Amino acid sequence: MKRISLLLAALFLSAAGCVQQELSPKTVQKTESIMGTEVTVTVVARTAGEGEAAIDAAMTEIKRLDAMMSLYKDDSEITGVNLAAWKRPFRVSPEMIEVAAEAEKIARLSNGAFDVTIGPLVVLWQMGLKEGKVPTDEEIKRILPRVGYWNIVIDKKASTLFLKKPDMIMDFGGCAKGYAADKAAEVLRKQGIRNGIVAIAGDIRAMGRREDGRPWRIGVQHPRKENKTLTVLELSDKSVSTSGDYERFRIVKKKRYHHILDPRTGKPSQGMESVTVIGDRGAVIDPLTTALFILGPGKGMKMVKDLGCDAIFVDDRGRVAATEGIKIDR
Ligand code: ADP
Ligand code: MG
Numbered sequence: 001m002k003r004i005s006l007l008l009a010a011l012f013l014s015a016a017g018c019v020q021q022e023l024s025p026k027t028v029q030k031t032e033s034i035m036g037t038e039v040t041v042t043v044v045a046r047t048a049g050e051g052e053a054a055i056d057a058a059m060t061e062i063k064r065l066d067a068m069m070s071l072y073k074d075d076s077e078i079t080g081v082n083l084a085a086w087k088r089p090f091r092v093s094p095e096m097i098e099v100a101a102e103a104e105k106i107a108r109l110s111n112g113a114f115d116v117t118i119g120p121l122v123v124l125w126q127m128g129l130k131e132g133k134v135p136t137d138e139e140i141k142r143i144l145p146r147v148g149y150w151n152i153v154i155d156k157k158a159s160t161l162f163l164k165k166p167d168m169i170m171d172f173g174g175c176a177k178g179y180a181a182d183k184a185a186e187v188l189r190k191q192g193i194r195n196g197i198v199a200i201a202g203d204i205r206a207m208g209r210r211e212d213g214r215p216w217r218i219g220v221q222h223p224r225k226e227n228k229t230l231t232v233l234e235l236s237d238k239s240v241s242t243s244g245d246y247e248r249f250r251i252v253k254k255k256r257y258h259h260i261l262d263p264r265t266g267k268p269s270q271g272m273e274s275v276t277v278i279g280d281r282g283a284v285i286d287p288l289t290t291a292l293f294i295l296g297p298g299k300g301m302k303m304v305k306d307l308g309c310d311a312i313f314v315d316d317r318g319r320v321a322a323t324e325g326i327k328i329d330r
Contacts, residue, residue: 089160119169178286
């Protein structure tokens with residue numbers, strides 16, 4: 001019982017998305033720290049041993065993708081792309097092409113609100129905020145011309161990426177987790193698992209059902225009230241992604257600066273506290289959620305519906321907007 005409550009506490013602490021379930025011997029769960037965050041995999045298996053082996057394989061897959069797509073590793077593929085893909089088309093793995101292609105699609109649909117070439121701005125803000133400094137308008141203006149997804153050339157056939165400008169930085173921070181959750185679920189399936197959950201912080205893939213045959217219950221955290229959920233989703237074979245300003249931010253001179261940047265202004269986007277999207281594929285909804293956090297429901301709701309997804313928006317006045325069918329807790 002103690003183990004169960006501790007595990008549940010850990011899940012609640014991961015805030016952006018939390019998984020609530022009754023654990024029993026055949027439901028096996030493990031948490032590891034990967035991709036700079038907490039990864040929890042839960043499976044329903046015939047035996048604990050089978051469940052643990054499947055979870056280990058899923059974790060290994062997430063580590064493999066992290067080693068490919070992390071901006072913070074000197075030997076990752078994405079670092080290789082950023083260093084050399086402006087000289088000539090740079091050969092990458094099919095996974096990198098797939099993520100880049102999904103990112104490009106969402107960039108186009110969101111009119112550039114989501115932009116995987118946001119890297120130079122991310123670096124500028126991270127370096128400044130680390131020392132309690134906010135980048136000046138002048139510094140931002142100098143960096144902005146380096147951001148523009150239209151300067152990436154994706155050649156699927158040759159499996160290459162080419163950057164048209166030398167000082168661009170691709171950053172998969174806003175889209176790799178959803179993709180990795182999909183891929184880890186695929187690995188679980190190959191291991192014979194039909195029912196389970198892969199949760200990479202706020203990017204969650206729910207496979208099948210719980211051990212008792214009911215859908216998985218996933219609580220969507222309120223962005224400002226720590227112990228309150230906006231709603232509890234009941235999901236089966238769906239993905240959920242949450243982007244918020246409440247986990248990764250710094251306060252400088254009483255102002256909150258979070259990690260989602262608006263490519264139009266070069267500054268942390270304004271107006272939203274959290275956005276959650278429910279859809280069929282993590283690779284699509286992870287970048288979509290980041291885009292919607294910038295666009296808000298006014299511009300974003302049509303995009304959600306066109307893509308056949310559901311969404312919950314909370315703005316900075318605490319107002320909630322959601323697609324029909326989502327029941328909000330009051
Ligand atoms: P989280 O990483 O907290 O799950 P997101 O999926 O929204 O949240 O991704 C935020 C990350 O995406 C940032 O840390 C940064 O690396 C990157 N990013 C920030 N702004 C943008 C943007 N406008 N388009 C694409 N990626 C972005
Ligand atoms: Mg995202």
